[in-house]
Amino acid sequence: MSFFIVCDIDHTLLTDAGELLEANVRALAAARAAGATVALATARSFAGARPIHRALALKTPLVVNNGTLVCDPGGFLLHAQTLEPQLAREVVALFRDTKHHWSFRTVTAAYLHPAFDTSRAPFDDPEH
Secondary structure, three states: OOEEEEEOOOOOOEOOOOOEOHHHHHHHHHHHHOOEEEEEEOOOOHHHHHHHHHHOOOOOOEEEOOOOEEEOOOOOEEEEOOOOHHHHHHHHHHHOOOOOOOEEEOOOOEEEOOOOOOOOOOOOOOOO
């Protein structure tokens, strides 16, 4: 049987403290042994997602930066869907004061809602 599993990282595969749950490692390994292709999709950057990808011994591309980039396991960019920097600045100006949390990236910068909690994983990781 062949099937596809795509997992988020934070608060899904990892604990709130940022630890990879061994039960998740075993479950994904069992799924792969049963024919699953496993991939990661995350708001994290490539640098922030790569250690988890490696810990799971995955060979699949990574969907990172809130889905705006798809990279192969070595970091080669396969696909990008980003905003132009000027449009990003306009979006931030429009949504800065909303109660809804948002985050997005351009090729050169990350934009986060001012109230976004960056004290926890993955934002407390300097490579993120």
